[in-house]
Amino acid sequence: MSLSSIKKEIHRLNPKERAMLIDLLWESLDEKRVKEIEAKWAAESEDRIDAYERGELPAIDGPTALRDLRSSLRK
Numbered sequence: 001m002s003l004s005s006i007k008k009e010i011h012r013l014n015p016k017e018r019a020m021l022i023d024l025l026w027e028s029l030d031e032k033r034v035k036e037i038e039a040k041w042a043a044e045s046e047d048r049i050d051a052y053e054r055g056e057l058p059a060i061d062g063p064t065a066l067r068d069l070r071s072s073l074r075k
Contacts, residue, residue, distance in 0.1 A: 010018060026034070051057040060068070 010021065013021065029037075048057060052059060
């Protein structure tokens with residue numbers, strides 16, 4: 001099975017199934033690599049919190065963030 005054919009099949013999945021696929025793919029990665037990625041995300045999160053606390057990063061409420069994200073995905 002090629003990546004191209006997998007991409008076509010992904011579009012046939014409903015959103016819940018695609019989310020489940022993401023989980024399956026994530027869990028299939030090498031454990032060491034997963035830990036590296038999670039450590040990088042944790043560091044990024046801390047950096048963003050620090051920037052927010054310094055007043056360098058604005059806060060956006062949840063509903064607004066979701067609306068903006070959904071809007072950007074439709075483009």
